[in-house]
Amino acid sequence: MIDRLLRRFERVIDPYGDVEAGDAEPRRVGALPPLPRETNRFIWHFAREAKWPFLALLVTGGLTGGVDALLYAAVGWVVDALGSSSPATLVADHFWLLAILAASTLLVRTLVLFAASVLEQQVIVPSLYNRIRWQSYRRLMDQSYTFFQNDFAGRVAQKVQQVGEATGDFIVTTLQTFWSFVTFAVLTVAILGAMDPWMGLVLLVWAAGYGWIVRTLLPRIRRAGRESAEARSVMSGRVVDSFTNILAVKLFDPGRRQDAFVLDGFRRFVDAIRATTRAITAVRTAVAVLNGFMMTAIGALALHSWTAGTTTTGDVATALGLVLRLNQMSGWMMFNINGLVRNYGTVQDAVATVSAQPALVDRPDAAPIRPAGGAVEFRDVTFHYGKGAGVIENFSLAIRPGEKVGLVGRSGAGKTTLVNLLLRLYDVEKGTILLDGQDIAGVTQTSLRNEIGVVTQDTSLFHRSIRDNIAYGRPEAGEDEILSAARRADALGFIGTVRDPNGRVGLDAYVGERGVKLSGGQRQRIAIARVFLKNAPVLVLDEATSALDSEVEAAIQDNLEGMMEGRTVIAIAHRLSTIAQLDRLVVIDAGRIVEEGTHAELVRRGGLYAGLWRRQSGGFLPAAAE
Known part of the structure; x- marks a missing residue:
């Protein structure tokens, strides 16, 4: 019964909601409006997305403080009732007072606390917090390839996790905890001020001192909180980087340099946390001193009024009960304000990452590319990675539909850069790239990449099943198609032997992070099987067989030739024997074409290609990552 009721409230906020009605069709990169980059506007953006639950939380927060204040005031009423009645006549003399207090305690207080808990725990926390994370994640996925090259994946992931929790906690604490405390404090001032104006004055002075502490000392915590959030992200990024590259660490780091690198991240984080805790101690001490003066003054005034006969014993009990509760709540509230300020600093730190405008977006009028026939043209393309010179200079190359072209050159000549430009992982700085006469800058990135199949030298797989990894580019593919692609890539033999720690085997086996369980x-x-299955009209092979031994390469070479049949192929290989049979070889040096022709023509010419061919021993060309 109670579970069914709570589940109804859990559906109030869509935890996966965004500005779009749905995500069934591919969208334009950059079509989503960016999240606000200013911290206050960022918080307000998500507060508006759940405005009715937050308004309700504001009401319950105020009622919580009001009920608490009235219950403490009721202590004085009960004390006076006890003093004016005998045990035999107490209930008869004060029946309605006692009945109202019992009903308030049993019903009103319980309902207010229940409503506050449901709003926070069922309506807001699970759904809104995740909604913030989801919208942040989607914006980050629109970021360019360069964005992710320039940061730790673990650090970026930490920002997504932190920003949801910190933003939600900030709003909830403000509307529920902080507002409840303010309501209680205001009612306390009103009750005691009516009892004795001097008590009211003392509480007003106390409130001013409390405000001074918040205004003067808490900014230190906010700055320290922002710095500790950044230090936490760096530390997390370095730890994830170590785990991701664990094999390199074990092979090349006998002196534990990686430990020192990570330790530096831990030290920065601890230093930032210590700066935060020093600020917190200063605030707590100031609040303790302020509250000590407040309680002493109120106690002295209450006793003085009682001795003067101007207040009752119940009034003294009310005054002492309220200020003791106010002391308890103010310390508790200062702790929450510390958290509030730290959360604000965390949001401020994360917003710079999750709200960054994508550097490479689709044009507002970008449409899906028309089905490609395979004609590729680089027309006067220049690209420098923003350095102002070098890499690609006024590069022009036309590739006919169905033509097989190999890009050859020394490491760093610009071959892989040209492929990345074709895939629009970067935008050209000058010139145009055309696919079947369509400027790739004017079509959606998603549709462009759907027309190109790519096998790179550095193959990363998802920590999912082998089946999911093969079908990633074409998830609607059937089982027979997946098996056929695996067979053509000469992968079925080893797939049947793969077993993961959970007992899944074959196509169902999980391959580990980045595919570490596989060679x-x-x-x-x-x-390669994934590209076979995708069946795109343009095929890019960037050192596609570099990780294969000669026997396996020979086993799938015929299938690769079958896959290339009828498709435009752009192949990069330092092992020149793998591309010698292509229709045309284009030799690149320093971002320019220096030679073109078939393998035989280029060898006879005696130029750069012939020199590279002669240098190969056993068909291999020394290579470095470019």
Whole structure:
């Protein structure tokens, strides 16, 4: 019964909501409006997305403080009732007072606390917090390839996690905890002020001192909170980086340099936390001194009024009960304000990342690309990675539909950069790239990449099943199609032997983070199977067989040739024997074409390609990552 009731409230806020009505169709990159970059506007943006629950939380927060204040005031009424009645006549003399207090305690207080708990725990916390994370994640996924190259994946993930919790906690604490405390404090001032104006004056002075502490000392905590959030993200990023590259650490770091690198992150985090805790101690001490003076003054005034006969014993009990509760709440509230300020600093730190405007977006009028026939043209393309010179200079190359072209050159000549520009992982700085006469800058990135199948040298797989990894580019593919693609990539033999720690085998087996449970050659064959299944009209092979031994390469070479049949192929290989049979080889040096022709023509010419061919021993060309 209670579970069914609570589940109704859990559906008030859509935890996966965004500005779009749905996500069934591919959208334009950059079509989502960016999240506000200013912290207050960012918080207000999400407060408006749940305005009715937050208004209700504001009401319950005020009622909580009001009920608390009235119950403490009722203590004085009960004391006076006890003094004016005998045990035998107490109930008869004060029946309605006692009945109202009992009903308030049993019903009103319980209902207010229940409503506050439901609003916070069922309506807001699970759904709104995740809604903030979801919208932040979606904006980050629109960021360019360069954005993720320039940061730790773990640090970015930490920002997404932190910003949801910190933003939600900030709003909830403000509307519920802080407002409840303010309501209680205001009623306390009103009750005691009516009892004795001097008590009211003392509480007003106390409130002014409390406000001074909040205004003067808490900014230190806010700054320290922002710095500790950044330090926490850096520390998390370094830890994740260590785990992600664990094999390199074990092979190349006998002196534990990685430990020192991570330790530096831990030290920065501890230093930032210590700065925060020093500020917190200063605030707590100031509040303790202020509250000590307040309680002493109120106690002295209450006793003085009682000795003068101007207040009753119940009034003294009310005054002492209220100020003791106010002391307890003010310390508790200062703790929450500390959290409030730290959360604000965390949001401020995360907003700079999750609200950044994507550097590479689709044009507002971008439409899906028309189905490609495979004609590719680079027309006077220049690209420098923002350095102002180098890499690609006035590059022009036309590739006919169905033509197989190999890009050859020394490491750093710009071959992979050209492929990345074709995929629009970067925007050209000058010139145009055309696919079947369509400027790729004018079509949606999603539709462009759907027309191009890519196998790269550095193959990363998702920590999912082998089946999911093969079908990633075409999730609607049937089982027979997945098996056929795996067979053509010469992968079925090893797939049947793969077993993960949970007992899943074959296509159902999970491959570990980035595919670490598989060898480099096995990962490469899964990637090739994925491209077989995608069946795109343009095929890019960037060192596609570099991780394969000669025997396996020979086994799938015929299938690769079958996959290339009828498609435009752009292939990069330092092992020149793998591309020697292509229709045309384009030799690139310093971002420019220096030679073109078939393998035989270029060898006879005796130029750069011939030199690279001669340098190969056993068909291999020394290579470095470019």
